[in-house]
Amino acid sequence: MSDGMHPAIVSGQPSQSDENNPDAPLFEGEYKDRFDKILSRYPDKRAALLPVLSMAQELRGWLSPETIGRVAELLDLTSAYARSVASFYTMYQLHPVGKYLIQVCTGIGCDLCGAEGVVEGLLEATKTRIGETSEDGKYTIVEVECLGGCGFPAMVQVNDKIYENVQAKDVEGLLKELD
Amino acid sequence: MAYPYAHPREVRVLSKYFGDKDAIGIDGWIERGGYTALKGVFEKSPDEVIEVVKESGLRGRGGAGFPAGLKWSFMPKDGDRPNYLACNADESEPGTFKDREIMRWTPHQLIEGIIICSYAIRASHAYIYIRGEFVDVVRVLNGAVVEAYERGYLGENIQGSGFNLDLTVHLGAGAYIAGEETGLLNSLEGRRAEPRIKPPFPAQQGAFGMPTTVNNVETLAAVPHIMENGADWYRQWGTEKSPGTKLFSCCGHLQRPGNYEVPLDFSLKELVFDLCGGPPEGRQLKALIPGGSSVPIMTLDEIDCDCTYEGIEAAGSFLGSGGLIAMDDSTCIVHAVRKMVEFYAHESCGQCTNCREGTSWLAKILRRIERGDGREEDLPLLLDVGSNMVGKTICPLSDSAAVPVVSSIQKFEDEYLAHIRDGSCTAAR
Ligand SMILES: Cc1cc2nc3c(=O)[nH]c(=O)nc-3n(C[C@H](O)[C@H](O)[C@H](O)COP(=O)(O)O)c2cc1C
Ligand code: SF4
Ligand code: FES
Numbered sequence: 053m054s055d056g057m058h059p060a061i062v063s064g065q066p067s068q069s070d071e072n073n074p075d076a077p078l079f080e081g082e083y084k085d086r087f088d089k090i091l092s093r094y095p096d097k098r099a100a101l102l103p104v105l106s107m108a109q110e111l112r113g114w115l116s117p118e119t120i121g122r123v124a125e126l127l128d129l130t131s132a133y134a135r136s137v138a139s140f141y142t143m144y145q146l147h148p149v150g151k152y153l154i155q156v157c158t159g160i161g162c163d164l165c166g167a168e169g170v171v172e173g174l175l176e177a178t179k180t181r182i183g184e185t186s187e188d189g190k191y192t193i194v195e196v197e198c199l200g201g202c203g204f205p206a207m208v209q210v211n212d213k214i215y216e217n218v219q220a221k222d223v224e225g226l227l228k229e230l231d
Numbered sequence: 232m233a234y235p236y237a238h239p240r241e242v243r244v245l246s247k248y249f250g251d252k253d254a255i256g257i258d259g260w261i262e263r264g265g266y267t268a269l270k271g272v273f274e275k276s277p278d279e280v281i282e283v284v285k286e287s288g289l290r291g292r293g294g295a296g297f298p299a300g301l302k303w304s305f306m307p308k309d310g311d312r313p314n315y316l317a318c319n320a321d322e323s324e325p326g327t328f329k330d331r332e333i334m335r336w337t338p339h340q341l342i343e344g345i346i347i348c349s350y351a352i353r354a355s356h357a358y359i360y361i362r363g364e365f366v367d368v369v370r371v372l373n374g375a376v377v378e379a380y381e382r383g384y385l386g387e388n389i390q391g392s393g394f395n396l397d398l399t400v401h402l403g404a405g406a407y408i409a410g411e412e413t414g415l416l417n418s419l420e421g422r423r424a425e426p427r428i429k430p431p432f433p434a435q436q437g438a439f440g441m442p443t444t445v446n447n448v449e450t451l452a453a454v455p456h457i458m459e460n461g462a463d464w465y466r467q468w469g470t471e472k473s474p475g476t477k478l479f480s481c482c483g484h485l486q487r488p489g490n491y492e493v494p495l496d497f498s499l500k501e502l503v504f505d506l507c508g509g510p511p512e513g514r515q516l517k518a519l520i521p522g523g524s525s526v527p528i529m530t531l532d533e534i535d536c537d538c539t540y541e542g543i544e545a546a547g548s549f550l551g552s553g554g555l556i557a558m559d560d561s562t563c564i565v566h567a568v569r570k571m572v573e574f575y576a577h578e579s580c581g582q583c584t585n586c587r588e589g590t591s592w593l594a595k596i597l598r599r600i601e602r603g604d605g606r607e608e609d610l611p612l613l614l615d616v617g618s619n620m621v622g623k624t625i626c627p628l629s630d631s632a633a634v635p636v637v638s639s640i641q642k643f644e645d646e647y648l649a650h651i652r653d654g655s656c657t658a659a660r
Binding site for chain 1: 578
């Protein structure tokens with residue numbers, strides 16, 4: 053327990069990091085260490101499914117059928133079962149996305165305060181449509197519902213970063229910051 | 232200190248250190264009086280702790296308002312099976328953003344509450360089920376959990392008390408329904424977050440089939456203060472049925488949106504007009520949702536009440552999660568309701584026909600009204616569909632979707648009719 057992350061906090065996080073590798077091994081090195089620690093926190097292996105799927109996505113950027121199958125195998129679950137769970141949760145990307153997954157909250161709080169303009173601005177600047185990845189593979193823009201920060205509209209999540217109070221006029225700066 | 236705004240009329244118990252970066256780490260937290268409640272707690276028996284929380288009258292802040300002490304008392308005391316605590320940090324009810332602020336500014340406040348609750352319900356493992364979107368909050372919380380382990384507030388023999396507790400941060404992956412307590416338990420177990428039929432209740436058969444208490448972040452964060460200062464101290468605020476202070480997340484068309492903590496008997500109207508500064512300059516407030524998007528919409532002349540559970544209910548809505556959404560006269564009610572209903576349609580887990588079909592039909596009909604393609608019969612149709620969604624399903628998500636539709640048609644029928652008859656919107660945009 054003295055090396056690596058504390059077992060209390062090893063859960064994978066379901067958003068991709070800026071640097072991900074679709075061919076990364078499941079799991080080696082520090083990730084293998086986290087995998088073992090995740091298992092130690094639950095009375096059965098099934099409970100590790102979300103933390104481990106999340107870790108796989110953190111590493112590989114999205115969850116291919118092969119990735120899900122491999123996670124299932126590691127946890128003694130069938131891949132059909134793991135897929136049925138993975139498809140329930142919106143943060144699991146079952147298709148590849150751009151280097152930056154830009155999620156704009158269009159829930160009621162943000163909708164009342166200009167979220168639509170942010171979405172329009174982003175689509176225009178990246179020349180994409182909702183859910184599509186830009187030609188250069190950099191951006192995928194999606195709408196999400198309530199990111200839990202409704203007093204700071206619009207809330208925008210880019211990979212594993214949160215931006216508060218984003219308005220249409222901030223779009224240019226936001227994209228510049230990512231580059 | 233406050234984030235982003237403070238108001239002198241607030242009573243800051245939970246939110247005292249919001250905005251104070253030095254309160255986040257364990258040393259800063261201890262300097263500010265953190266973890267002092269624990270000593271007194273360990274001198275009491277678990278049942279005595281439950282008794283204090285019962286006397287305080289603390290009610291669950293996740294939406295349903297169930298008395299916390301009473302919930303804890305349902306947990307078995309014999310201990311031949313493990314008991315669990317699941318802290319509900321899934322916060323995803325549109326309009327609600329208070330748990331996020333508690334965790335990102337005062338993570339140790341929550342951890343102390345979790346330790347006390349676990350001791351009282353005889354749990355030796357607690358899970359914080361936190362929504363996966365809270366990436367920055369998770370980083371803060373993770374840091375605090377590790378600090379608490381390192382300093383002997385978690386793990387074995389906590390502060391020499393003989394009490395052992397493990398705490399695990401468990402991330403969700405995007406599902407509003409995982410906030411419903413049995414959906415949460417299924418999700419924690421590695422399943423789809425589909426709510427379970429009750430009974431059995433979580434206290435009988437919860438996580439991994441074992442007795443489990445599910446409590447909201449704000450509920451647990453209030454516990455250290457109650458244990459340190461006593462039930463009577465907590466009852467100096469609020470009413471007999473709604474004691475204490477509560478965080479209100481205020482969003483929408485307001486001059487100063489954000490979280491405000493007030494005694495529960497504070498005036499709802501003054502919360503909106505004084506603390507939040509009312510609607511933007513030159514605008515009129517048109518409608519208010521006081522407790523997250525699943526409670527009935529209120530009109531301006533209905534909000535002359537206090538913020539208690541019973542006060543808001545008498546005024547025709549519910550306190551819910553305390554997520555207050557303000558809409559000014561530029562708001563198209565049909566559009567706003569359509570947005571809220573689409574949320575529930577998207578988040579319905581699909582187990583119950585009335586909810587699965589009802590939510591998508593409501594959304595479909597609302598879309599055509601908003602576009603100007605509505606028909607005169609659509610209003611009775613919406614009400615009919617809505618009435619078949621209330622009280623008929625495994626969990627109340629179905630009711631939540633029907634409520635804004637039904638209440639808005641009752642209160643803003645003119646606006647629906649203008650869309651239907653003239654294809655136009657009467658909002659002052
Ligand atoms: C559809 C639905 C979503 C819910 N979402 C949340 C949530 O995000 N956070 C929360 O604390 N409670 C939520 N609840 C309430 C929980 O089911 C449960 O009552 C609560 O966590 C109990 O804690 P408390 O007694 O401390 O309030 C939700 C309920 C329903 C029906
Ligand atoms: S009411 Fe809706 S969300 Fe709740 S269990 Fe039924 S289908 Fe699922
Ligand atoms: S509505 Fe956008 S964060 Fe809640």
